[in-house]
Amino acid sequence: MSDQSLREHVLYLLKGGGAHLDFEKAIADLPEEFRGKRVERVSHTPWRLLEHLRICQWDILEFARDPDHVSPDFPDGYWPKDDGPPSSEAWDNSIQAFRDDLQSMIDMISDPETDLYARIPHGDGQTILREALLVADHNAYHLGQLVFLRQCLGAWED
Template sequence: MAKNGDAELRKHLVEVLTGGHAHATFEQAVKNLPVELRGKVPKGGEHSPWQLLEHLRLAQWDILDFSRNPKYQAMKWPDDYWPKEKAPADEKAWDKSVRAFKRDLKEMCAMVEDPKTDLFAKIPHGDGQTVLREALLMADHNAYHVGQLMLVRKMLGAWG
């Protein structure tokens, strides 16, 4: 791939990871969500905003960890990916989860932006995955669940 094509690919990947072009961003989905609604499952819904936030954080962490850690240990599906509690312990737990999500997303973006990262090389401890594939997986997974979080907000009367 031409050098300028490589830089363009990296730029586009970061844009897909951070969202906002075809769907809501993570920041929009969590901003100003009333504390009293964070642990509420809407009528006809499956998950509370807290459960979706934590699932986003946990799954994103797992993808990032797999992408960079040669000693990666797989998490157990679905137990390790979904919190059992419907509500955060307190506001600090919510804020901590939001910060961790943003930090891990920033780290994946930095990995993608780094010209030393071979986006097409197979991850040695994987079974054919590449950093490119993992970045796209993260973007896809995040977009899906951010959309769910927006829907839950609407069902709870906390959006638009």
């Protein structure tokens, strides 16, 4: 497999291709009244999942590109404290930040100057390829949870 072919496969996953779910579809048109709503025996709300996705993706991206990046405390730093967003603007800002960071990861993988296989100098064996695949897998997992939660809330149309 050529380097370009591998890049295209990874980009396909990051953009929600294959078995991965597209972020835009998972988040689209969620009514405001459901954003902080809980389902019995489920520990997440749509807001908690959205913020977790945003924080984790941001952390992985920053780790990959910034040797001075300090990750949040695990696990508490990767989840919001409240069930719902403090405002509609906070919801929209979280969505936009997720989009921006996903685009930054896509840009990094698309750049032929990015060595996908080189170890990240400040890591302990990670590569850009590994971090991009981690973003794709983590996003797919939690976006699937979000869709399931939306189904439980009656806020999803097949």
